[in-house]
Amino acid sequence: MLPDKDGPNGGGGVQDGPGTEDPSVTLFREYLRLKTVHPEPDYGTSETLLPCPAVNRSAISVCPGRVVAIITWVGSRPELKSVVLNSHTDVVPVYEEHWKHDPFAAVKDEHGNIYGRGSQDMKCVTIQYIEAIRRLKAAGKRFSRTIHLTFVPDEEVGGHKGMETFVKHPEFQKLNIGFALDEGLANPTNAYTVFYGEKNPWWITVRCPGSPGHGSRFVENTAAEKLVSVFRMLNTNECFTLGDVTTVNMTMVKGGVAYNVVPAEMDVSFDLRIPPTVNLQEFEEKIKAWCKEAGEDVTYDFAQKHMDQNFTSTEESDPWWHAFSSTCKAMNMTLKKEIFPAATDSRFIREEGLPAIGFSPMNLTPILLHDHNEYLNEQVFLRGIQVYERLVPALASVPPLSGGE
Numbered sequence: 001m002l003p004d005k006d007g008p009n010g011g012g013g014v015q016d017g018p019g020t021e022d023p024s025v026t027l028f029r030e031y032l033r034l035k036t037v038h039p040e041p042d043y044g045t046s047e048t049l050l051p052c053p054a055v056n057r058s059a060i061s062v063c064p065g066r067v068v069a070i071i072t073w074v075g076s077r078p079e080l081k082s083v084v085l086n087s088h089t090d091v092v093p094v095y096e097e098h099w100k101h102d103p104f105a106a107v108k109d110e111h112g113n114i115y116g117r118g119s120q121d122m123k124c125v126t127i128q129y130i131e132a133i134r135r136l137k138a139a140g141k142r143f144s145r146t147i148h149l150t151f152v153p154d155e156e157v158g159g160h161k162g163m164e165t166f167v168k169h170p171e172f173q174k175l176n177i178g179f180a181l182d183e184g185l186a187n188p189t190n191a192y193t194v195f196y197g198e199k200n201p202w203w204i205t206v207r208c209p210g211s212p213g214h215g216s217r218f219v220e221n222t223a224a225e226k227l228v229s230v231f232r233m234l235n236t237n238e239c240f241t242l243g244d245v246t247t248v249n250m251t252m253v254k255g256g257v258a259y260n261v262v263p264a265e266m267d268v269s270f271d272l273r274i275p276p277t278v279n280l281q282e283f284e285e286k287i288k289a290w291c292k293e294a295g296e297d298v299t300y301d302f303a304q305k306h307m308d309q310n311f312t313s314t315e316e317s318d319p320w321w322h323a324f325s326s327t328c329k330a331m332n333m334t335l336k337k338e339i340f341p342a343a344t345d346s347r348f349i350r351e352e353g354l355p356a357i358g359f360s361p362m363n364l365t366p367i368l369l370h371d372h373n374e375y376l377n378e379q380v381f382l383r384g385i386q387v388y389e390r391l392v393p394a395l396a397s398v399p400p401l402s403g404g405e
């Protein structure tokens, strides 16, 4: 456990009297204070903050400086397929000047809202898993299936040095996974959203070479003209079909050296999110054609190109979904099934042919992931622990699957 320099409620906001804050909330706030933020996440210290007594721990190095930590609670029938509770440890950067509290101070305001980068995405879930496991163990429970908690780096930058590499590691196979839970999104209503599939992220950089020259001349065939042309074509309505929306955002532009020098090249990057129903081969052909139309020398590269279109079953006949949904029903929770609009590490798990459900138990909460002033209310956080206290036993007690395991 890390020392808490500011006391239990450090950083301002409401000061609970000593000992009045639930220790799991205190742990959550301590975790929020760790700067596992890109572009240089401090992963070293997060290792020490994940206390989970009397369970096996291991650490798999997937790349230099990148470790997947695993906490395992072995089941009474370890030959059965396991349940994975996955979370990523990194968070996205902040625009600090737009926050009303320091995004790494975990300030709790008078309403119990805890502000911090990662409070929704997804440090809450990490601590909720840990706390649920701790409580179940303390209550003397044991389940037939083994439970693995996996803590994965680099989700927010594409997972290359995280889950994408981990799923190909022999240690991943050894986990003998039957089913995985991973992150979802908050829901502003009383319902909880669950995700059984997700859009395919494509991160594309288009390189536009062009004729250089003096900034005062009529230069033709410029890099900027080509860039604008690519942008216009990618933003056409052809990308959108109602209900199945492909989103396109221009996210980076590079090029230029001086006001009066027409640049020899400009690069433009796009973040595309494509629904699983779109024909991806056809879509790439379109992109290729648009680039060609912008200029014969215009090329493109993918930094992220996911092609998997697997869904996880949400049929009542599916034993994993049945365990999940019937437990939620028993807790009077309303579930909304959706396709995840962005991307999570679940896509790599599903690509291995394994079922994964995206779920972060945050109802009555605005969706603030990656946004300024990301927060989670402590009562919602505490309720989420109770949800996992019911869900984990149900999943880890799913009877042996028909057809053998």
Ligand SMILES: [Zn+2]
Pocket: 088, 121, 122, 155, 183, 344
């Ligand atoms: Zn996330």
Ligand SMILES: [Zn+2]
Pocket: 092, 121, 156, 369, 370
């Ligand atoms: Zn995120």
